[in-house]
Amino acid sequence: MKLFHQTMLVAVTAGLLFSSNPVFAKSDAQTWQSAPVVAKSVYQADPSIKFTLEQIMADPDWLGRSPESAFWSADSSQVFYQQKRAGSDLRDWFQRPLSAVDNGVAVPLSQLHQMGSSNVQYSADRQLQAWVFEGNIFVRKADGGILQVTRSNQSHSAPQFLNDNRLLYRQGWTFYTVDLTSGISSELISLKTEEQPKAPAVPTGYLAQEQHKLIDYVAKVHRHKVEQHQAKVALRDANPAMAPEAVYLGKDQQIVDASISPNADYLLVAVRKAKPRNEKDIMPNYITESGDIAAQPVRWRVTDFKPEPQKLILVSLTDGSQYPLSYTSLPGYNEDVLAEVKAENAKAKGEKYKSGKVIRDIGLMTDWYWSQSAMRWHNSGDQVAVMLKAFDNKDRWIATIDFDKKALVPQHRLHDTAWVNYAFNDFGWFNNSKTLYFLSEESGYSHIYTKELTDRKAKKLTSGTFEVSHPTLTTDDNYLYFKANVSHPGIYEVYRLDLANAKKEQLTRLGGMTDFTLAPDEQKLLLTHSTSLMPEDLYLMAAKPDAEVIRLTDTVSAEFKRLPLVAPQVVAVPSSHTKQPIFSKVYYPADYQQGEPRRAVIFNHGAGYLQNSDLGWSGYFREFLFHNLLAQQGYVVMDMDYRASKGYGRDWRTAIYRQMGTPEVEDLADGVNWLVNNANVDRQRIGTYGGSYGGFMTFMALFKQPDLFQAGAALRPVSDWAYYNHPYTSNILNTPDIDPIAYERSSPIYFTQGLTKPLLINAPMVDDNVFFQDVVRLVQRLIEQEKQDFETAIYPVEPHGFRQPSSWLDEYRRIYKLFEQNL
Incomplete structure (x- = not known):
């Protein structure tokens, strides 16, 4: 496959570096293919640059501002994307015609409603498109003209073309239809979480009944209310101009979702x-x-x-x-x-x-x-x-x-x-x-x-x-396009199925991480591609195997392109507990094989179900650069996709069922052994760190296997799963009322007595994901057990994902100091 940029060539070379030692079994006849190295560009690295924490933890705008939320125009002639505004959290929209030779131009505020949407809806003949912009509904007609269907400060949503060519949309849980020829809007149905109104009944009870018999005025008022109700029902039934009666779903009900044929x-x-x-x-x-x-x-x-x-x-x-x-x-x-x-x-x-x-x-x-x-x-x-x-x-x-x-x-x-x-x-x-x-x-x-x-x-x-x-x-049911990691667990390419014969065809061969959006004309693919060393940018190719790939945007900063980055090697660490290996990134110093055994750090990614040893650009870009800093200073760094990680199948994912922290720490132990045996690492000079789920793993490693690491940093960590949320936790541990064994087996707070090595705990105080309470309870537990080898740093203005560069810098200075003092 040719990978071509109109102003800059980007070469793709073959040969991902693997350790020569690991040999691993496959569950079927397939063998992992050698994976290409991440795409290397003509970026000119400057080997004299020394990484600093101040630069790494600065506002990430210095890296560049990658395209976000990209989608096709209705005529498939250009793409729209958002880009973060420099020095601000605001995003601006850009349009990039396929014929252009640069990153495109900003869309004027006066034209934003004309772009369409990534979630545009088509009529049956695909001649009309409908979308939502700032809570209002728009339709692009066959001649390219745009019709604004609603214009209000209310929020409208879910546009849908009906088979009689009317447009359906909803406001709240009231559904409206629009005749696009006449422009007439009608209420189709309204959903109410109330009891259905009924004609007033005569009150029960002795006093009420006597009141109606003895006082003519009371009886007259009641009859009038009944007549009003009956007249309203009769009018609605007889007059076609009236809106239909609402659907009453009962009091104290909440609508989850609704959909109309x-x-x-x-x-x-x-x-x-x-x-x-x-x-x-x-x-x-x-x-x-x-x-x-x-x-x-x-x-x-x-x-x-x-x-x-x-x-x-x-x-x-x-x-x-x-x-x-x-x-x-x-x-x-x-x-x-x-x-x-x-x-x-x-x-x-x-x-x-x-x-x-x-x-x-x-x-x-x-x-x-x-x-x-x-x-x-x-349809x-x-x-x-x-x-x-x-x-x-x-x-x-x-x-x-x-x-x-x-x-x-x-x-x-x-x-x-x-x-x-x-x-x-x-x-x-x-269809x-x-x-x-x-x-x-x-x-x-x-x-x-x-x-x-x-x-x-x-x-x-x-x-x-x-x-x-x-x-x-x-639309013709001939092909199903999809994304998959066929050749290697960490490389995601675009494929399609020919549904006539169920034949799988590979379309891209870019290495790294590639996502796609099929164009409305179904002849082209918009690709979002990245590698371990290159953040995401947009690319274009014809929707057929091995077509030429054209780079549409180049948003990486010149400053980033000069960095002497260490390309992490992906190794397959043999597991002592499964047939599958533990795929892991390793950052090596330039001369790691020389001299005395090295210091090492193992990073634990967060989320649990997340893949970080893939070949795409990582959301952990600060950690990636920190690992480059450590490697530049002689450390070996490992980043493991422990059991529970995404990308390796169902059994790998569910290995932690009812025992969170056990398989993962076993995998960390295998990682330590691999580093000692293959990377010239001193077993007594290895530390670990991670945030969120990675912080939880740091706790479990230091508490349950105190001789495995010499120091650890737990960032925004979970200490007791009974305090975490329901959607995530109940999947893995059931619920505490049914399965308390799983919670006690999986929560670090039950194992704090095992701490013998230095521990740094960094906790944001306005974390609405992992509550600050998690750290407070665990620290009190450590105090009561008279533990001394721990320190706690708090971050008063930070949520779960830090936002302030000063907080990032303070956190990683402490992590770096921990490793320097103890490894």
């Missing part, structure tokens, strides 16, 4: 009982504009939060009839999937658990990670697919609806004895047949499946020890 004959809505605001958890903010302490509300803790089951209701838009859809047709809806867990916890308390049928709480798949609607109508309008999940996190279902019987028809069940992934839930319909496509991890890796409604089983279209994501179907 393209035929505008049915509406599907999910509701749950409204939950009061969390009054228990607050976050004191000590540094405020007023000088007062602000008590900010924050999220529920997993120990307090109880998900409300959802009701799925089919509503006829013809007569307003409501049909609750039962979940009893879903396979496993009443299985006691946690029976073994409950039995183990009961036994620990000297009790015996007897399993039985359990009506499980079920609702839409609407996780925080996932932006798709869980309700997907076929014909006569069928809909719904993705549902059990709130115990063990099942995901795809179901359709039998409209005659008003019942759910199960089409696919994904069951996981650990937890169903919150990623890899993309699904949808083929020209009643065929579903979806992602599933049931084989152990995320792959593409299709299912005809009349078939009993789904068909698997991709296979292998790699993960598929972002499936994109062409």
